[in-house]
Amino acid sequence: VITVLTDTEVRLTDLPATVAAILARGSRFAGLFASPRGSDVRLRSVLVRGKLVELVDAIVPDGCSRYPALTPAVPPAAWYEREINDLFGLLPAGHPRTDPLVLPLVAGSPPPRPGSPVRAARAELDLSALPAHLTGEGVFTIPYGPVRSGVFEAIEYLVETPGENIPHLRSRIYYKHRGVERRFENLVPADGVLVAERVEGVASVAHALAFCQAVETIAGTDVSRQASLVRVLHAELERVANHLDSTIRHTEAAGQAVALARLTVHKERVQRLRSRLCGHRFGRGVVVPGGTSGPPLVSAREALRQVGTLEPAIRSDIHLLYETPSFIDRLRGTGVISPEVARVHAAIGPVGKGSGQLDDARIDRPYSAYERLGVESPRPRDEGDALARQRVRSEEMWSAFHLVRESLDELNDLGLPHRWSVPCEAESGEAVSWCEAPQGEVLYLVEMAEGRLRRVKPRSASFHNLALFPLAFPKDIFTDFAFIEASFGISVAGASG
Amino acid sequence: MPWITRGLKDGIVTTRYPKRPDGYDRTWRGSVSVNQSRVDEPPASGDLESVASSCPTEAIRSENGLPRLDRGRCILCGRCVELYSDLFTLGPDFENSVLRRESLVVPQAAESEHALTDLRGELHRRVRALRRSIHVRHVDAGSDGSDEWEIAALTNPIYDIQRLGIFFTATPRHADVLLVTGVGTLGMADPLRRTYEAMPYPKVVIAAGAEAASGGIFARCYGVNDGVGELVPVDVWVPGSPASPFGLLHGLLLAIGLLPRRSASRPPEDEARQ
Numbered sequence: 001v002i003t004v005l006t007d008t009e010v011r012l013t014d015l016p017a018t019v020a021a022i023l024a025r026g027s028r029f030a031g032l033f034a035s036p037r038g039s040d041v042r043l044r045s046v047l048v049r050g051k052l053v054e055l056v057d058a059i060v061p062d063g064c065s066r067y068p069a070l071t072p073a074v075p076p077a078a079w080y081e082r083e084i085n086d087l088f089g090l091l092p093a094g095h096p097r098t099d100p101l102v103l104p105l106v107a108g109s110p111p112p113r114p115g116s117p118v119r120a121a122r123a124e125l126d127l128s129a130l131p132a133h134l135t136g137e138g139v140f141t142i143p144y145g146p147v148r149s150g151v152f153e154a155i156e157y158l159v160e161t162p163g164e165n166i167p168h169l170r171s172r173i174y175y176k177h178r179g180v181e182r183r184f185e186n187l188v189p190a191d192g193v194l195v196a197e198r199v200e201g202v203a204s205v206a207h208a209l210a211f212c213q214a215v216e217t218i219a220g221t222d223v224s225r226q227a228s229l230v231r232v233l234h235a236e237l238e239r240v241a242n243h244l245d246s247t248i249r250h251t252e253a254a255g256q257a258v259a260l261a262r263l264t265v266h267k268e269r270v271q272r273l274r275s276r277l278c279g280h281r282f283g284r285g286v287v288v289p290g291g292t293s294g295p296p297l298v299s300a301r302e303a304l305r306q307v308g309t310l311e312p313a314i315r316s317d318i319h320l321l322y323e324t325p326s327f328i329d330r331l332r333g334t335g336v337i338s339p340e341v342a343r344v345h346a347a348i349g350p351v352g353k354g355s356g357q358l359d360d361a362r363i364d365r366p367y368s369a370y371e372r373l374g375v376e377s378p379r380p381r382d383e384g385d386a387l388a389r390q391r392v393r394s395e396e397m398w399s400a401f402h403l404v405r406e407s408l409d410e411l412n413d414l415g416l417p418h419r420w421s422v423p424c425e426a427e428s429g430e431a432v433s434w435c436e437a438p439q440g441e442v443l444y445l446v447e448m449a450e451g452r453l454r455r456v457k458p459r460s461a462s463f464h465n466l467a468l469f470p471l472a473f474p475k476d477i478f479t480d481f482a483f484i485e486a487s488f489g490i491s492v493a494g495a496s497g
Numbered sequence: 498m499p500w501i502t503r504g505l506k507d508g509i510v511t512t513r514y515p516k517r518p519d520g521y522d523r524t525w526r527g528s529v530s531v532n533q534s535r536v537d538e539p540p541a542s543g544d545l546e547s548v549a550s551s552c553p554t555e556a557i558r559s560e561n562g563l564p565r566l567d568r569g570r571c572i573l574c575g576r577c578v579e580l581y582s583d584l585f586t587l588g589p590d591f592e593n594s595v596l597r598r599e600s601l602v603v604p605q606a607a608e609s610e611h612a613l614t615d616l617r618g619e620l621h622r623r624v625r626a627l628r629r630s631i632h633v634r635h636v637d638a639g640s641d642g643s644d645e646w647e648i649a650a651l652t653n654p655i656y657d658i659q660r661l662g663i664f665f666t667a668t669p670r671h672a673d674v675l676l677v678t679g680v681g682t683l684g685m686a687d688p689l690r691r692t693y694e695a696m697p698y699p700k701v702v703i704a705a706g707a708e709a710a711s712g713g714i715f716a717r718c719y720g721v722n723d724g725v726g727e728l729v730p731v732d733v734w735v736p737g738s739p740a741s742p743f744g745l746l747h748g749l750l751l752a753i754g755l756l757p758r759r760s761a762s763r764p765p766e767d768e769a770r771q
Contacts, residue, residue: 103720122719125684146688147669150665151648151649154636154637174684175685176640176684178682178715179719179721183715200642259500261504262504264653265654272521279525279575281647282739285575
């Protein structure tokens with residue numbers, strides 16, 4: 001498979017219609033991103049269909065603080081346009097909701113403008129800028145968060161309800177907004193990867209991989225086969241850990257005490273295997289521009305032996321879970337996202353795959369060692385409920401274990417590479433790269449000048465999918481909330497930026 | 498029904514820590530130390546400048562011609578160890594929690610042992626009533642998400658902190674310990690303060706991870722307070738990026754005065770040893 005990347009520039013006024021026309025041909029909306037061009041701002045939308053990645057750009061000229069919104073024609077652009085409004089102060093004219101999403105700034109204070117040469121001053125927040133919103137008579141709002149009951153990341157859900165049902169829900173993600181994008185600027189790529197690993201800490205490997213691939217594209221560097229295999233090894237173990245985490249949260253919500261205890265032990269063992277392989281429980285420090293920092297710290301044979309005990313133990317417990325009615329009953333029919341909603345809102349990752357959207361960057365736009373290893377396509381599903389998403393995750397775990405074994409086998413056969421990381425002298429240029437994180441497709445838009453990062457825009461799957469979260473409550477009640485949330489598998493850090 | 502037998506299948510998997518050292522491989526990154534031998538024989542000061550500038554989080558500085566490493570800023574990337582392996586060592590040691598922010602800087606300058614004893618005494622008086630049943634409220638103040646995994650791991654059967662009388666609680670009203678992760682984002686400043694204020698006395702605050710101590714790599718970002726130290730009165734600092742479950746366990750035990758004598762005889766503040 002050879003990925004085809006096209007880049008067209010259109011007039012700003014034509015941008016919504018152009019994007020809508022491409023989507024009408026079956027492409028998926030993967031994001032809208034802004035980047036300063038001198039005193040202008042370039043808007044870039046990324047549209048994906050199989051191996052085809054189309055970039056459609058338009059320039060917002062200096063002095064212009066509005067542009068015609070995409071959202072009325074392209075619903076999944078809603079959060080992207082609100083984010084651009086917060087970070088660049090560009091108002092999407094015609095957008096149904098322009099209240100702050102990631103950064104409720106005091107009126108009149110300058111937006112951070114990622115990518116501009118001016119350093120962003122410390123932001124000042126004005127929380128009164130956030131509207132309270134009630135939909136009808138007898139409806140009240142229950143704020144849930146940001147400090148929640150349990151060990152969770154900080155996020156606030158505003159649940160509007162007449163009692164049991166949840167007709168309306170909003171997510172407030174600004175609590176955790178750190179301003180990660182600007183942190184990349186002026187760094188050399190070797191330091192930038194340290195930031196990428198911490199954008200969404202539970203998907204460190206995926207972010208490091210997407211970031212490094214962009215830098216390698218700019219530099220024209222080819223990574224050795226062995227290094228690619230080590231990257232796959234860690235990316236797939238990360239997938240297993242994340243999918244286990246999601247399953248653990250389901251069992252916790254369903255009160256399956258034994259399953260919960262056993263799965264948490266499995267997850268800890270996966271984390272320990274990861275740390276044995278590289279010295280870090282989240283695989284940090286493995287992926288570097290040009291390759292990997294070195295070989296796995298234990299032999300392929302020993303790693304295979306440990307995988308060989310882990311996998312059957314996990315499989316056996318998950319299969320038993322699927323035969324446990326008190327577990328299955330809570331997930332079946334819960335939090336349904338219909339294939340049509342998933343298509344229109346461009347759902348990705350397990351959320352998309354559970355609702356018939358089968359796109360997987362490892363298969364459709366293969367990178368690293370995936371093409372030759374071969375990734376099994378997930379079974380098509382269109383139920384769209386929490387159970388479908390859970391089943392997608394378990395299938396992905398089995399294929400992840402398969403990929404782990406394949407890469408270890410091949411590493412064992414190949415012997416040592418000439419160098420684990422080849423020199424990666426990226427000077428100037430820009431690149432878009434992608435990676436299938438456990439949460440779904442991660443995108444990195446990287447621009448470099450004179451060997452330093454000028455603008456880096458990470459887009460985590462969590463940001464993209466969290467926008468669909470309110471759509472998953474068509475007929476669900478309060479007590480389903482924990483299941484629906486767990487089945488989305490969102491990392492708030494990745495969404496907040 | 499099948500779950501009952503399955504629950505018994507694997508026997509006891511729980512660690513013996515803190516009574517006994519744990520067998521978990523000691524290959525992973527616990528902490529960076531400054532090599533003592535080279536501290537006595539310092540490199541030329543010009544070299545030291547480049548050593549300091551090699552650190553992506555500005556955790557290394559030169560003090561009187563000696564390298565000092567701030568574990569409150571160190572994200573364990575290993576850059577310094579790679580470039581200056583004679584000066585720095587990446588080791589598995591995780592028992593690095595301390596009672597003062599300055600004590601995260603190693604090697605520790607000769608400090609007033611007196612002041613530290615006072616600090617420890619004050620904390621122990623405060624927590625005396627709590628010893629056998631500690632309730633912990635976690636607050637995420639802008640973490641990258643990995644810290645929460647490590648904290649959640651503490652309740653799995655391997656770490657099983659309930660065996661030590663430590664429990665997580667949903668409400669700050671029941672909490673004795675406030676366990677804070679993350680860089681201290683602007684948005685979380687008020688919710689964090691409100692949680693602290695809602696807790697009854699006596700209360701103890703633990704800052705978990707380098708991000709909570711200093712902001713880590715996100716220090717001075719526009720949305721960040723450079724750690725939570727300015728937002729709540731921190732009693733215990735746990736380094737790490739993220740702090741590992743064992744590191745967190747050590748920090749919790751230090752906070753409530755339950756570290757066994759083995760560790761107590763070697764106060765974690767005395768990092769000058771190698």
